[in-house]
Amino acid sequence: MYYIDPHIHMVSRVTDDYETLARMGCVAVSEPAFWAGFDRGSVDGFRDYFRQLIEFESKRAGWYRVQHYTWLCINAKEAENVKLSREVIAMIPEFLDRPGVLGIGEIGLNKNTKNEATIFLEHLDLAAKTDEQILIHTPHLEDKYQGTRMILDMLGDDSRIDRSRVLVDHVEEHTIRPVLDEGYWAGMTLYPVSKCTPQRAVDMVEMYGPERLLVNSAGDWGPSKPTAVPDFILAMRLRGHPESLIRRVVYENPLKFFSQSRNFDFTPPETYETVS
């Protein structure tokens, strides 16, 4: 089955992982900007990172016919440096018309601090002014519920935000309902220990239905599994769900969400034979 991983940090993975993804049926990935494991020291560090995402990762993915898309921001951890964050936000528009840039992300909260909220709001303002889609990171573990509710409060306070163009990621059992009820897309992240398992993701599909629901690996430099979406596909099959439902969640839904971005230029794999 063809699938799309809507949230994976391929800069942290080796080229062999692209090959493995392609073998498993992955035809596209979207890669939000995130924390590199250390705090970067200058706006030029982010400029180079954005160039890597847009120019090199798309090339590396293309070696295996995986289509690569990206999202730009300064992540919540580095948002504690408000001055640098504002420099990065001012620089982002340099890249918003580049091929494959789908919007602003992954913005959000980490420890739910005042500075994080400040920079989240300034990212929202940039997205609203530039008519960009938004991909949102919600915090981990004990901070997730509080942080998700804070994020929904800030989104709801901005009438310029089109909720159908916002993906709130890393939802779990205690946060998925308000995200979907308020009209946003919800992403379930299959990540060892700190997030969701494939089986629990299947439970949430059964409880809430497939509408506006995505599933991703969030594979990165930490302990993570870039082939987690195929694990979800298998878990759905073993649970007895039809192929049409699985395809909707892992392929049609990401296409529907991404298609709202002006830089989303996707070649369906069915047409590969006819393109050069």
Place this chain on the structure above:
Amino acid sequence: MPIPLDAPEVLDREFLEIRARLLQVAASLDRIERAEGAVDDDPRLMKIRQALEILAGGDEQRAEKIQLLFSRPYEANWLATFRPTR
């Protein structure tokens, strides 16, 4: 959305996995007790005990309840006391 499998089928499929995970929790708690030092007052252990009570209860939504148990509280008026940095 209905679950394609019925309850006996789910139990057949998952019984050994549930059993193994319960044993893992039991062994972890035993390991804590065998080790030097005391953690009886550690709030994390209290949360674990509360989570086990949720598991033993007959209500649905156990996963959501355990998630909320391990979550920091949300206060609806957070923004009023938390003005963004200028």
